[in-house]
Amino acid sequence: MTELYANAKNFYIDGKWVAPSTDTVLDVLNPATEEVITQIAMGTKEDADTAVAAAKAAFPSWSATSREERLSLLEKIVDVYKRRMGDLSATVTAEMGAPNALASKAQVPAGLGHLMTAIEVLKNYEFEQVKGTTVLLREPVGVCAMITPWNWPLNQIWCKVAPALATGCTMVLKPSEVAPLDAVIVAEILHEAGVPSGVFNLVHGDGPSVGSVLSAHPDIDMVSFTGSTRAGILVSKNAADTVKRVSLELGGKSANIVLPDADLEAAAQVAAGACFTNSGQSCNAPTRLLVHEDQHDELVELIKGATATYATGDPQTKGTVLGPLVSKTQFDRVQALIQAGLDEGAEAAVGGLGLPEGLDKGYFVRPTVFTGVTPDMRIAQEEIFGPVLSVIKYSSEEEAIQIANDSEYGLGGAVQSSDPARAFKVASKIRTGMVGLNGAGLDPTAPFGGYKKSGNGREWGEFGFDEFTEVKAVMGYQPA
Numbered sequence: 001m002t003e004l005y006a007n008a009k010n011f012y013i014d015g016k017w018v019a020p021s022t023d024t025v026l027d028v029l030n031p032a033t034e035e036v037i038t039q040i041a042m043g044t045k046e047d048a049d050t051a052v053a054a055a056k057a058a059f060p061s062w063s064a065t066s067r068e069e070r071l072s073l074l075e076k077i078v079d080v081y082k083r084r085m086g087d088l089s090a091t092v093t094a095e096m097g098a099p100n101a102l103a104s105k106a107q108v109p110a111g112l113g114h115l116m117t118a119i120e121v122l123k124n125y126e127f128e129q130v131k132g133t134t135v136l137l138r139e140p141v142g143v144c145a146m147i148t149p150w151n152w153p154l155n156q157i158w159c160k161v162a163p164a165l166a167t168g169c170t171m172v173l174k175p176s177e178v179a180p181l182d183a184v185i186v187a188e189i190l191h192e193a194g195v196p197s198g199v200f201n202l203v204h205g206d207g208p209s210v211g212s213v214l215s216a217h218p219d220i221d222m223v224s225f226t227g228s229t230r231a232g233i234l235v236s237k238n239a240a241d242t243v244k245r246v247s248l249e250l251g252g253k254s255a256n257i258v259l260p261d262a263d264l265e266a267a268a269q270v271a272a273g274a275c276f277t278n279s280g281q282s283c284n285a286p287t288r289l290l291v292h293e294d295q296h297d298e299l300v301e302l303i304k305g306a307t308a309t310y311a312t313g314d315p316q317t318k319g320t321v322l323g324p325l326v327s328k329t330q331f332d333r334v335q336a337l338i339q340a341g342l343d344e345g346a347e348a349a350v351g352g353l354g355l356p357e358g359l360d361k362g363y364f365v366r367p368t369v370f371t372g373v374t375p376d377m378r379i380a381q382e383e384i385f386g387p388v389l390s391v392i393k394y395s396s397e398e399e400a401i402q403i404a405n406d407s408e409y410g411l412g413g414a415v416q417s418s419d420p421a422r423a424f425k426v427a428s429k430i431r432t433g434m435v436g437l438n439g440a441g442l443d444p445t446a447p448f449g450g451y452k453k454s455g456n457g458r459e460w461g462e463f464g465f466d467e468f469t470e471v472k473a474v475m476g477y478q479p480a
Contacts, residue, residue: 004087004090004091004181004185005037005038005181005184007184007187007188008028008038008039008040008041008180008181008184009025009039009040009041010041011041011043011047011051011201011202011203011204012187012191012200012201012202013047013050013051013054013201013202013203014050014054014057014058014197014198014201015191015195015196015197015198016197018050020041020042020043020044020047021043021044021046021047021050022042022044024041024042024044025039025040025041025042026039026040026042026177026204027039028040028095028178028179028180028181029327030094030095030097031095031096031097031323031324031325031326031327031362031363032097032314032315032316032323032324032362032363032364033361033362034328034361034362034363037094037095037181038181040177040180040181040184040204041204042177042204042205042206042209043174043203043204043205043209043210044205044209044210045209045210045213047203047205047210048172048174048203048205048210048213048214048217049213049217051172051201051202051203052143052145052172052201052214052217052219052220053219054197054198054201055143055144055170055171055172055198055199055201056143056170056219057198058170058196058197058198058199059140059142059143059169059170061196062168062169062170062196062198062199063139063140063142063168063169063170064168065168067122067123067125067127070122070165070166070168071119071122071123073165073193073194073195074115074118074119074122074162074165074166075119076193076194077115077165077189077190077193077195078112078115078116078119079193080189080192080193081111081112081115081189082112084185084188084189085104085108085109085112087185088103088108088111088154088182088185089103089104089107089108090103091181091182091185092107092108092153092154092179092182093315093316093323094181095150095178095179095180095181095182096150096151096153096178096179096326097279097315097323097324097325097326097362097363098278098315098323099315099320099321099322099323100315100316100318100320101318101320101321102277102278102321102323103315106278107152107153107154107155108154110152110154110155110158111154111155111157111158112158113444114155114158114159114162114444114460115158115162117162117444117445117460117461118162118163118165118166118464118465119166121163121166121445121461121462121464121465122166122465125138125166125167125462125465126138127139127469130477130479133475133476133477133478134473134474134475134476134477135473135474135477136471136472136473136474137471137472137473137474138167138465138466138469138470138471138472139168139469139470139472140167140168140169140468140469140470141167141169141221141222141245141467141468141469141470142169142170142221142222142470143169143170143171143172143219143220143221143222144160144164144169144170144171144172144220144221144222144223144224144468145171145172145174145214145215145217145220145222145223145224146160146161146164146171146172146173146174146223146224146225147174147207147211147214147215147223147224147225147226147227147235148160148173148174148175148176148183148226148227149176149226149227150175150176150178150179150326151278151281151282151283151326151385152278152282153175153176153179153182153183154182154186156226157173157175157182157183157186158186159448159459159460159464160173160224160226160459160464161173161186161190161200162464163459163464163465163467163468164224164468165195165199165200166465167465167468167469169222169468170198170199170200170201171199171200171201172201172202172203172214172220173186173187173200173201173202173203174202174203174204174205174210174211174214175202175204176227177204177205177206178326178327179326180204183202183204184202186202187200187202207231207234211231211235212234212238215234215235215238215239215246216238216239216241216242217242218242220242220244221244221245222244222245222246222247222467222468223235223239223244223245223246223247224247224457224459224467224468225246225247225248225249226248226249226250226283227250228250228251228383229250229251229383229409229453229454232248232250232455235248236248246456246457247455247456247457247459247467248455248456248457249283249411249448249449249450249454249455249457249459250283250409250411250450250453250454250455251283251383251409251411251453251454252283252284252285252383252409252410252411252412252450252454253287253288253380253381253382253383253407253408253409254284254285254286254287254288254409254411254412254413254414254432255286255288255289255290255403255404255407255413255414255430256270256271256274256275256286256288256289256290256413256414256415256416257290257394257400257401257404257413257414257415257416257426257430258271258289258290258291258292258295258299258416259292259397259400259415259416259417259419259422259423259426260292260294260295261417261418261419261422262416262417262418262438263416263418264295264298264299264302265302266416266438266439267299267302267416268299268302268303268305268306269306269439270414270416270438270439271286271289271303271306271389272303272306272307272309272310272389273306273439274286274414274436274439275287275289275387275388275389276307276310276321276322276367276387276389279322279323279324279325279365279386279387280334280365280367280384280385280386280387280388281325281326281330281385281386283383283385283411283412283454284411284412284434284442284448285412286412286413286414287383287384287388287389287390288380288390288392288403288404289303289389289390289391289392290392290393290394290400290403290404291391291392291393291394292393292394292395292400293393293394293395296371296391296393299391300349300369300371300391303349303350303369303389303391304349304350304369307350307351307367307369308350309321310322310367310387312356312359312364312365312366312367313356313358313359313364322364322367322387323364324362324363324364324365325363325364325365325385325386326363327363328363330363330385330386331363331364331365333384333385333386334365334384334385334386334388335353335354335365337378337379337382337384337386337388338351338352338353338365338368338379338388339353340377340378340379341370341373341377341378341379341388341390344377344378344379345372345377346370346371346372346373346377346379346390347370347371347372348368348369348370349369349370349371349391350366350367350368350369351365351366351367351368351369351387351388352366352368353366354366365386365387365388366387367387367388368387368388368389369389369391370388370389370390370391371391373390373391373392374392375392375403375406377390380392381407381408383409397426400426401426401429401430404430405429405430405431407452408452408453409450409452409453409454410431410432410433410450410451410452410453410454411432411433411434411449411450411451411454411455412432412433412434412435412436412450413427413430413432413434413435413436414435414436414437414439415427415430415435415436415437415438416437416438416439417437417438420437423437423438424437431451431452432450432451432454433447433448433449433450433451433454433458434446434447434448434449434450443461444460444461445460445461445462446460446461446463447459447460447461447463448460448463449463
């Protein structure tokens, strides 16, 4: 597979693969085997500056292209993307541990979905609106820095790159150094599709060496960041002196409220799937399950049964549902939080510490369901980012809503009820950017983002276009 990543030790800048400024490299590990896949070059301030300069130089011409030109380019990108889906799927499995089925049916198609959505939005997006004698123009925000995570790498790259291209922005991408190889293929796709030189640039590196340079750079007009709340705060601080736009999609600790009239069997399946998919490495995963005290024991038994169907193991093996966590750092953090739950008095009804049975290497975590959890426990307040579900009792609908909102995060949430009107009423009182009713999946045209420490931007669909545009008012317009 190494030959697939022939460009991994170079950066894509100004339309070509170029050598980095230093010979510093980083091993990219397979989290299932703990073996080295290949190495990537690690960038410096000099590399970031070169990439920004290329994007800045390309902006005047690219921002002046027509809707039709951008549509044609996006359609070419889709064609090339489809041809490379096999490579992308194999790469996501290798570098971040997504099982084959998840990689091929969700991780990789997610990127394609954002491209297709961008095409549909661009066809009718209102770059110009006339309101009386005032014309409102939506213009590309400029040169954008994109800093993306490892957990849904293609989803997060394309929900930024696609609308940025569509609105006339140029960009520098710094993907996560933990799972960077899919981004190499993304650059190859864009090159083959004919993206003009300088419009898209790729530099690998860590946060201090490249991420902070991009977020503070005076020639960057916008930073679009997805990652931890801790890192997002640093991005905002670095960007403050240049007063650039900062769009943040950060952590979450979403609540799933099961109302007393819900179908408990269905609710158990929804709860397990929403929490455990991608080995729990989803920022919007509802990891707090709120259940009425009278139904607690019954629902826990159903959850235990549902959890038993989540086979954990080699992501290359057919039938595997949960692969490893992405790194030893993540594994150690999740183990520490499981231990914290036990220390604070919660009980692991399923799972617990250590590797799953039959596994002696890799960063695998046992899918874990905690009972006896109170809202003040660490496992009920901190984002774990692993397959760990905390079951919390409530005695009234009002208390359930209060517990759901008792979080510094506000990204997602869920409500289960047989009464659609009741479910909607409860959802409207949850202080989050998104709420799914009765297992409803994400809508690629709906805004993705959160309240509070979950961020301040909105991605996906038309809302993603809004993020990458500035609004200009031209007054005194006299139509011919």
